[in-house]
Amino acid sequence: MTTATEAAVAQAAALLRRARSGIAFTGAGVSVESGIPHFRGEGGLWTKFDPYKVAHIDTFRKDPSQYWTYSLNHRRPEAEPNPAHRALVELERLGHLRAVITQNTDGLHQRAGSKEVIELHGSSHSVVCLDCEARFPRDQVDRMNREHCPPSCPACGGQFLKPTVVLFGEALPMPALREAQALAMAADVVLIVGSSLQVYPAAGIPRLARQHGAELCIVNAEPTPKPARSCPRSSAGWRPARESPRLGRSGRRLGKQPRSAPWAR
Numbered sequence: 006m007t008t009a010t011e012a013a014v015a016q017a018a019a020l021l022r023r024a025r026s027g028i029a030f031t032g033a034g035v036s037v038e039s040g041i042p043h044f045r046g047e048g049g050l051w052t053k054f055d056p057y058k059v060a061h062i063d064t065f066r067k068d069p070s071q072y073w074t075y076s077l078n079h080r081r082p083e084a085e086p087n088p089a090h091r092a093l094v095e096l097e098r099l100g101h102l103r104a105v106i107t108q109n110t111d112g113l114h115q116r117a118g119s120k121e122v123i124e125l126h127g128s129s130h131s132v133v134c135l136d137c138e139a140r141f142p143r144d145q146v147d148r149m150n151r152e153h154c155p156p157s158c159p160a161c162g163g164q165f166l167k168p169t170v171v172l173f174g175e176a177l178p179m180p181a182l183r184e185a186q187a188l189a190m191a192a193d194v195v196l197i198v199g200s201s202l203q204v205y206p207a208a209g210i211p212r213l214a215r216q217h218g219a220e221l222c223i224v225n226a227e228p229t230p231k232p233a234r235s236c237p238r239s240s241a242g243w244r245p246a247r248e249s250p251r252l253g254r255s256g257r258r259l260g261k262q263p264r265s266a267p268w269a270r
Protein backbone atom coordinates (compact mmCIF):
# COMPACT_ATOMS: atom_id res chain seq x y z
CA MET A 6 0.00 0.00 0.00
CA THR A 7 1.09 3.55 -0.58
CA THR A 8 1.57 5.92 2.30
CA ALA A 9 -1.59 7.77 1.31
CA THR A 10 -3.57 4.55 1.28
CA GLU A 11 -2.12 3.47 4.62
CA ALA A 12 -3.16 6.79 6.10
CA ALA A 13 -6.65 6.43 4.62
CA VAL A 14 -6.95 2.90 6.03
CA ALA A 15 -5.90 4.14 9.46
CA GLN A 16 -8.48 6.92 9.32
CA ALA A 17 -11.16 4.51 8.19
CA ALA A 18 -10.28 2.14 11.02
CA ALA A 19 -10.55 4.97 13.54
CA LEU A 20 -13.90 5.95 12.08
CA LEU A 21 -15.26 2.41 12.28
CA ARG A 22 -13.85 1.86 15.76
CA ARG A 23 -15.99 4.74 17.00
CA ALA A 24 -19.08 3.63 15.10
CA ARG A 25 -22.01 2.59 17.27
CA SER A 26 -24.77 2.52 14.69
CA GLY A 27 -22.75 2.01 11.53
CA ILE A 28 -24.10 0.44 8.39
CA ALA A 29 -22.45 -0.95 5.28
CA PHE A 30 -23.81 -0.17 1.84
CA THR A 31 -22.52 -2.53 -0.84
CA GLY A 32 -22.72 -2.86 -4.60
CA ALA A 33 -21.52 -5.24 -7.28
CA GLY A 34 -17.87 -4.31 -6.72
CA VAL A 35 -17.79 -6.21 -3.43
CA SER A 36 -18.53 -9.48 -5.26
CA VAL A 37 -16.14 -9.10 -8.20
CA GLU A 38 -13.39 -10.93 -6.28
CA SER A 39 -15.84 -13.81 -5.96
CA GLY A 40 -15.97 -14.09 -9.73
CA ILE A 41 -19.27 -12.35 -10.23
CA PRO A 42 -19.05 -9.94 -13.16
CA HIS A 43 -19.96 -6.33 -12.56
CA PHE A 44 -22.34 -4.34 -14.70
CA ARG A 45 -21.21 -0.82 -15.38
CA GLY A 46 -17.85 0.62 -16.27
CA GLU A 47 -15.03 -0.91 -18.25
CA GLY A 48 -15.72 -4.55 -19.15
CA GLY A 49 -19.04 -4.52 -17.31
CA LEU A 50 -21.95 -6.64 -18.52
CA TRP A 51 -23.92 -3.60 -19.54
CA THR A 52 -21.17 -2.71 -22.01
CA LYS A 53 -21.87 -6.04 -23.74
CA PHE A 54 -25.60 -6.36 -23.27
CA ASP A 55 -28.42 -3.89 -23.45
CA PRO A 56 -29.95 -4.05 -19.97
CA TYR A 57 -33.24 -2.84 -21.37
CA LYS A 58 -33.36 -5.96 -23.53
CA VAL A 59 -32.23 -8.58 -21.06
CA ALA A 60 -33.22 -7.16 -17.69
CA HIS A 61 -36.24 -4.88 -18.09
CA ILE A 62 -39.62 -5.99 -16.83
CA ASP A 63 -41.39 -4.86 -20.03
CA THR A 64 -39.09 -6.93 -22.23
CA PHE A 65 -39.34 -9.82 -19.81
CA ARG A 66 -43.11 -9.83 -20.08
CA LYS A 67 -42.86 -9.92 -23.87
CA ASP A 68 -40.17 -12.58 -24.11
CA PRO A 69 -38.65 -14.06 -20.94
CA SER A 70 -36.25 -16.21 -22.97
CA GLN A 71 -33.90 -13.25 -23.49
CA TYR A 72 -33.49 -12.85 -19.76
CA TRP A 73 -33.14 -16.57 -19.09
CA THR A 74 -30.55 -17.07 -21.83
CA TYR A 75 -28.49 -14.18 -20.48
CA SER A 76 -28.87 -15.45 -16.93
CA LEU A 77 -27.85 -19.00 -17.83
CA ASN A 78 -24.58 -17.71 -19.25
CA HIS A 79 -23.70 -15.16 -16.61
CA ARG A 80 -25.05 -16.28 -13.27
CA ARG A 81 -22.38 -17.70 -10.95
CA PRO A 82 -24.18 -19.94 -8.45
CA GLU A 83 -20.87 -21.49 -7.39
CA ALA A 84 -19.45 -18.15 -6.20
CA GLU A 85 -18.07 -18.06 -2.67
CA PRO A 86 -17.79 -15.08 -0.30
CA ASN A 87 -14.47 -13.25 -0.43
CA PRO A 88 -12.48 -11.43 2.29
CA ALA A 89 -14.52 -8.26 1.81
CA HIS A 90 -17.73 -10.10 2.71
CA ARG A 91 -16.00 -11.70 5.68
CA ALA A 92 -14.60 -8.37 6.90
CA LEU A 93 -18.13 -7.00 7.10
CA VAL A 94 -19.16 -10.05 9.14
CA GLU A 95 -16.36 -9.27 11.58
CA LEU A 96 -17.34 -5.61 11.86
CA GLU A 97 -20.90 -6.68 12.65
CA ARG A 98 -19.65 -9.20 15.23
CA LEU A 99 -17.57 -6.49 16.92
CA GLY A 100 -20.59 -4.22 17.17
CA HIS A 101 -19.48 -1.60 14.65
CA LEU A 102 -22.09 -2.40 12.00
CA ARG A 103 -25.79 -2.83 12.60
CA ALA A 104 -26.58 -4.07 9.13
CA VAL A 105 -25.41 -4.56 5.58
CA ILE A 106 -27.62 -2.87 3.02
CA THR A 107 -26.82 -4.31 -0.36
CA GLN A 108 -27.68 -3.71 -3.98
CA ASN A 109 -26.48 -7.23 -4.73
CA THR A 110 -28.76 -10.21 -5.21
CA ASP A 111 -26.09 -12.91 -4.91
CA GLY A 112 -26.65 -13.78 -1.25
CA LEU A 113 -22.91 -13.76 -0.51
CA HIS A 114 -23.21 -11.53 2.56
CA GLN A 115 -25.54 -14.06 4.15
CA ARG A 116 -23.32 -16.97 3.11
CA ALA A 117 -20.32 -15.22 4.65
CA GLY A 118 -22.24 -14.94 7.93
CA SER A 119 -23.67 -11.42 8.07
CA LYS A 120 -26.74 -11.61 10.30
CA GLU A 121 -28.61 -8.47 9.27
CA VAL A 122 -28.72 -8.08 5.50
CA ILE A 123 -31.18 -5.90 3.63
CA GLU A 124 -31.45 -6.74 -0.06
CA LEU A 125 -32.69 -3.63 -1.82
CA HIS A 126 -32.82 -5.38 -5.19
CA GLY A 127 -34.21 -8.70 -4.04
CA SER A 128 -32.59 -12.11 -4.24
CA SER A 129 -31.55 -14.23 -7.17
CA HIS A 130 -31.94 -17.40 -5.13
CA SER A 131 -35.65 -17.86 -5.60
CA VAL A 132 -38.04 -17.58 -8.51
CA VAL A 133 -41.68 -16.53 -8.57
CA CYS A 134 -44.36 -17.28 -11.14
CA LEU A 135 -45.95 -14.02 -12.24
CA ASP A 136 -49.19 -15.88 -13.02
CA CYS A 137 -49.87 -18.01 -9.93
CA GLU A 138 -47.28 -16.50 -7.53
CA ALA A 139 -45.84 -19.91 -6.65
CA ARG A 140 -42.18 -19.76 -5.61
CA PHE A 141 -39.41 -22.15 -6.52
CA PRO A 142 -35.72 -22.56 -5.63
CA ARG A 143 -33.46 -21.01 -8.23
CA ASP A 144 -31.48 -24.23 -8.66
CA GLN A 145 -34.64 -26.07 -9.72
CA VAL A 146 -35.52 -23.42 -12.29
CA ASP A 147 -31.94 -23.27 -13.59
CA ARG A 148 -32.10 -27.02 -14.26
CA MET A 149 -35.41 -26.57 -16.09
CA ASN A 150 -33.95 -23.66 -18.01
CA ARG A 151 -31.07 -25.80 -19.29
CA GLU A 152 -33.60 -28.26 -20.68
CA HIS A 153 -36.01 -25.71 -22.09
CA CYS A 154 -35.70 -21.95 -22.33
CA PRO A 155 -37.70 -20.17 -21.07
CA PRO A 156 -38.73 -22.46 -18.23
CA SER A 157 -42.44 -22.98 -17.54
CA CYS A 158 -44.11 -22.85 -14.15
CA PRO A 159 -44.32 -26.38 -12.68
CA ALA A 160 -47.50 -25.37 -10.85
CA CYS A 161 -49.62 -23.67 -13.53
CA GLY A 162 -47.68 -24.00 -16.78
CA GLY A 163 -47.27 -20.22 -17.03
CA GLN A 164 -44.42 -18.78 -19.09
CA PHE A 165 -43.37 -16.00 -16.74
CA LEU A 166 -41.11 -17.42 -14.09
CA LYS A 167 -39.05 -14.52 -12.76
CA PRO A 168 -36.26 -14.52 -10.19
CA THR A 169 -37.13 -12.47 -7.14
CA VAL A 170 -34.76 -9.71 -8.21
CA VAL A 171 -35.81 -6.18 -9.08
CA LEU A 172 -35.59 -5.75 -12.84
CA PHE A 173 -35.33 -2.39 -14.54
CA GLY A 174 -38.77 -0.82 -14.55
CA GLU A 175 -39.77 -2.44 -11.25
CA ALA A 176 -40.11 -0.78 -7.86
CA LEU A 177 -37.86 -1.68 -4.96
CA PRO A 178 -39.43 -3.88 -2.28
CA MET A 179 -40.98 -1.35 0.07
CA PRO A 180 -40.27 -3.15 3.39
CA ALA A 181 -36.56 -3.40 2.53
CA LEU A 182 -36.40 0.21 1.40
CA ARG A 183 -38.14 1.47 4.55
CA GLU A 184 -35.86 -0.56 6.80
CA ALA A 185 -32.79 0.73 4.96
CA GLN A 186 -34.01 4.32 5.25
CA ALA A 187 -34.59 3.95 9.00
CA LEU A 188 -31.09 2.52 9.48
CA ALA A 189 -29.60 5.30 7.35
CA MET A 190 -31.26 8.04 9.37
CA ALA A 191 -29.92 6.52 12.60
CA ALA A 192 -26.43 5.72 11.29
CA ASP A 193 -23.29 7.43 12.54
CA VAL A 194 -21.02 5.86 9.87
CA VAL A 195 -21.75 4.41 6.43
CA LEU A 196 -19.09 2.15 4.94
CA ILE A 197 -19.78 2.16 1.19
CA VAL A 198 -18.07 -0.69 -0.65
CA GLY A 199 -18.03 -1.37 -4.39
CA SER A 200 -20.89 0.89 -5.38
CA SER A 201 -20.79 3.53 -8.07
CA LEU A 202 -23.63 5.31 -6.25
CA GLN A 203 -25.30 5.84 -9.59
CA VAL A 204 -28.33 3.61 -9.29
CA TYR A 205 -31.32 5.21 -7.62
CA PRO A 206 -33.29 4.91 -5.45
CA ALA A 207 -30.77 2.59 -3.74
CA ALA A 208 -27.98 5.17 -3.93
CA GLY A 209 -30.20 7.54 -2.00
CA ILE A 210 -29.50 5.54 1.17
CA PRO A 211 -25.96 6.87 1.79
CA ARG A 212 -27.17 10.32 0.80
CA LEU A 213 -29.97 10.11 3.36
CA ALA A 214 -27.52 8.99 6.04
CA ARG A 215 -25.21 11.86 5.18
CA GLN A 216 -28.05 14.34 5.41
CA HIS A 217 -28.71 13.04 8.92
CA GLY A 218 -25.12 13.56 9.98
CA ALA A 219 -23.42 10.23 9.24
CA GLU A 220 -19.79 10.03 8.19
CA LEU A 221 -19.27 8.32 4.83
CA CYS A 222 -16.35 6.05 4.01
CA ILE A 223 -16.27 5.19 0.30
CA VAL A 224 -14.23 2.24 -0.99
CA ASN A 225 -14.52 2.09 -4.75
CA ALA A 226 -12.31 1.69 -7.81
CA GLU A 227 -13.68 4.63 -9.74
CA PRO A 228 -15.02 8.10 -9.01
CA THR A 229 -18.43 8.26 -7.43
CA PRO A 230 -20.91 11.12 -7.44
CA LYS A 231 -20.88 13.50 -4.52
CA PRO A 232 -23.26 11.81 -2.06
CA ALA A 233 -24.82 14.83 -0.38
CA ARG A 234 -24.53 18.07 -2.29
CA SER A 235 -26.96 19.93 -0.10
CA CYS A 236 -25.85 18.51 3.21
CA PRO A 237 -25.86 21.38 5.71
CA ARG A 238 -23.20 19.72 7.86
CA SER A 239 -20.77 19.37 4.99
CA SER A 240 -17.80 21.61 5.63
CA ALA A 241 -14.97 20.15 3.57
CA GLY A 242 -14.85 20.25 -0.19
CA TRP A 243 -15.40 17.17 -2.31
CA ARG A 244 -12.51 15.91 -4.37
CA PRO A 245 -12.83 13.56 -7.29
CA ALA A 246 -11.40 10.09 -6.68
CA ARG A 247 -8.69 10.51 -9.27
CA GLU A 248 -6.88 12.56 -6.69
CA SER A 249 -5.08 10.84 -3.86
CA PRO A 250 -7.34 8.71 -1.69
CA ARG A 251 -8.39 10.78 1.25
CA LEU A 252 -10.85 10.90 4.04
CA GLY A 253 -12.81 14.11 4.33
CA ARG A 254 -15.71 15.36 6.37
CA SER A 255 -18.09 15.48 3.43
CA GLY A 256 -17.25 12.11 1.95
CA ARG A 257 -14.58 9.66 2.94
CA ARG A 258 -12.62 7.75 0.38
CA LEU A 259 -10.33 4.83 0.86
CA GLY A 260 -8.06 3.17 -1.66
CA LYS A 261 -9.30 1.27 -4.67
CA GLN A 262 -11.71 -1.61 -4.95
CA PRO A 263 -13.76 -3.04 -7.79
CA ARG A 264 -16.59 -0.77 -8.71
CA SER A 265 -20.25 -1.32 -8.49
CA ALA A 266 -23.24 -1.60 -10.71
CA PRO A 267 -26.81 -2.85 -10.39
CA TRP A 268 -28.17 -6.30 -9.94
CA ALA A 269 -30.38 -8.49 -12.15
CA ARG A 270 -28.92 -11.94 -12.49
Ligand SMILES: [Zn+2]
Binds near residue numbers: 135158159162
Ligand atom coordinates in the same frame (compact mmCIF):
# COMPACT_ATOMS: atom_id res chain seq x y z
ZN1 LIG B 1 -47.48 -20.54 -12.01
